[in-house]
Amino acid sequence: NNAGGLLYGVQTLFQLFPPQIESDKLEENVSWQVPQVEIVDYPRVGWRGLMLDVSRHFFTVDEVKQYIDNMVKYKYNIFHWHLTDDEGWRIEIKSLPRLTEVGAWRTEQIGWFGGFAQPDPDAPKNYGGFYTQEEIKEIVKYAMDRNIQVMPEIDVPGHSSAILAAYPELACFPESGDHFVRTGAPFLDWNTGGRPAAIYENTLNPADEKVYEFLDKVITEVAELFPFEYIHTGGDEAPYTFWEKSGDVKALMEREGLENMAEVQSYFGHRVEDIIKSKGKKMMGWDEILEGGISPTTALMSWRGVQYGIDASNSGHYVVMSPTNYVYIDFMQADIATEPRVYSSLRLNQTYKFDPIPEGANPDYILGGQANLWTEQIYNIRQAEYMTWPRGFAAAESLWSPRENKDWDRFVSKTEDHFKRLDYSKTKYSPAIYDPIVSVKKEGDDYYVTLTPEIKGLDIYTSFDASTPDNFYPKYTEAVKIPRDADIMRIVTYRDNKPIGRLMSIKVDDLRKRVR
Numbered sequence: 001n002n003a004g005g006l007l008y009g010v011q012t013l014f015q016l017f018p019p020q021i022e023s024d025k026l027e028e029n030v031s032w033q034v035p036q037v038e039i040v041d042y043p044r045v046g047w048r049g050l051m052l053d054v055s056r057h058f059f060t061v062d063e064v065k066q067y068i069d070n071m072v073k074y075k076y077n078i079f080h081w082h083l084t085d086d087e088g089w090r091i092e093i094k095s096l097p098r099l100t101e102v103g104a105w106r107t108e109q110i111g112w113f114g115g116f117a118q119p120d121p122d123a124p125k126n127y128g129g130f131y132t133q134e135e136i137k138e139i140v141k142y143a144m145d146r147n148i149q150v151m152p153e154i155d156v157p158g159h160s161s162a163i164l165a166a167y168p169e170l171a172c173f174p175e176s177g178d179h180f181v182r183t184g185a186p187f188l189d190w191n192t193g194g195r196p197a198a199i200y201e202n203t204l205n206p207a208d209e210k211v212y213e214f215l216d217k218v219i220t221e222v223a224e225l226f227p228f229e230y231i232h233t234g235g236d237e238a239p240y241t242f243w244e245k246s247g248d249v250k251a252l253m254e255r256e257g258l259e260n261m262a263e264v265q266s267y268f269g270h271r272v273e274d275i276i277k278s279k280g281k282k283m284m285g286w287d288e289i290l291e292g293g294i295s296p297t298t299a300l301m302s303w304r305g306v307q308y309g310i311d312a313s314n315s316g317h318y319v320v321m322s323p324t325n326y327v328y329i330d331f332m333q334a335d336i337a338t339e340p341r342v343y344s345s346l347r348l349n350q351t352y353k354f355d356p357i358p359e360g361a362n363p364d365y366i367l368g369g370q371a372n373l374w375t376e377q378i379y380n381i382r383q384a385e386y387m388t389w390p391r392g393f394a395a396a397e398s399l400w401s402p403r404e405n406k407d408w409d410r411f412v413s414k415t416e417d418h419f420k421r422l423d424y425s426k427t428k429y430s431p432a433i434y435d436p437i438v439s440v441k442k443e444g445d446d447y448y449v450t451l452t453p454e455i456k457g458l459d460i461y462t463s464f465d466a467s468t469p470d471n472f473y474p475k476y477t478e479a480v481k482i483p484r485d486a487d488i489m490r491i492v493t494y495r496d497n498k499p500i501g502r503l504m505s506i507k508v509d510d511l512r513k514r515v516r
Helices: 003-016 061-073 133-144 161-166 209-225 241-245 247-256 261-278 307-314 348-352 381-388 391-400 408-425 508-513
Strands: 047-053 078-082 149-156 230-234 282-286 299-302 319-321 366-373 437-443 446-452 459-463 488-495 504-507
Touching: 003 061, 047 061, 047 391, 061 078, 061 133, 061 381, 078 366, 133 149, 133 209, 149 209, 209 230, 209 261, 230 261, 241 261, 247 261, 261 282, 299 307, 307 319, 348 391, 348 408, 366 381, 366 391, 381 391, 391 408, 437 508, 446 459, 446 508, 488 508, 504 508
Parallel strands: 047 078, 047 366, 078 149, 149 230, 230 282, 282 299, 299 319, 319 366
Antiparallel strands: 437 446, 459 488, 488 504
């Protein structure tokens, strides 16, 4: 009964046509018929989001539109635009020009992001980019014309290296000389068992009024560019390392009666929310903002599992469920032998298990759910597509369909149908569902490899002699013993005697390290 509903109906109609409808050229000898059906459906939750991080790697206006185009097809309605982080500031703020003159640019490094050597401070700043305010307006309109709202994220008080590179006076230690737009070289210590420790300062000074004056300028311009009711202000992974060393912060704690650093961050959050409210907007943040206490009007994005979201919903806070173990689609979606290395993995079947309204949550306060694409290891739009699809299908169905209607085997069949559509639309996707899950156990001095297909109907063939297996090799039926002198295991999957999976080549030494 409105434009959005009509748009969703059109998307459903398009999905009834042959996959060639996605082609950008005339396809001949196609029967353009659709089945005679009656379909009555509606979304399970109101917030059906995808997040794209454009800070770690920059995407052009046309690439962002391309990403939005695919969101429309699967009935997403929130585009969460992660515009700022340690590795780049991507939005023009006219009253603060150094944010884009300095904060949008860094020394280019290519390889495994997070493992680079620190670049020379004088190395050319040859990678980056930003969106002008006119481009922001263009993308927001483009999305809204497709029934998608755009939520900006300005990530503070941590993840602020790009801000401090441009305006070091906003740091606790502005004279350190260590304020640079980060490139992918290590600057945080994650081996702390909890909140990271900072090697280099990447947090704003919560005790300095200049910080709030700065944020007022930023939020004033952001609020004018984005009609959506929420502004996301991050709040995640803020190290306390430099706050704990700061005399300014100690004085703030004494003056305001703050007992710990979580309460300092809460103080900062309340100050920022007051600014956001003054612009007629609402604040949302990652779930760390709960730790020191938040105001009743702050909404939460629960990423460290679902329990934070459950607790927040039961205390009267609106929540978007976005847990890492279901919908962090930057994680590897298959074996590390075939995927770019990331610190964790997330198979399609796990994403399909995502429930945006988990047991124990107050459904009245669950706005919906969202999948997140962080782009540390994603250098281009093709890889962004590859990481999004088909896990984006699984998240979309979890957010749209009733829990009781979900069926894995039916979903797999439909996913393969949509692979054909993505082929015609020239959208890259992952074939990871055809790669078996590899696990290793040790019995005495021997090692055994178990291969578990993610979907039905696959035949698996292996070799340990460095040759490439095919369907004339012995078929895998049970755990296979690793020959003592073997160097490499190769694995391939077939369906109906035709190769369908990628060739997996895993060194035996690496297999032995997988023993649990």
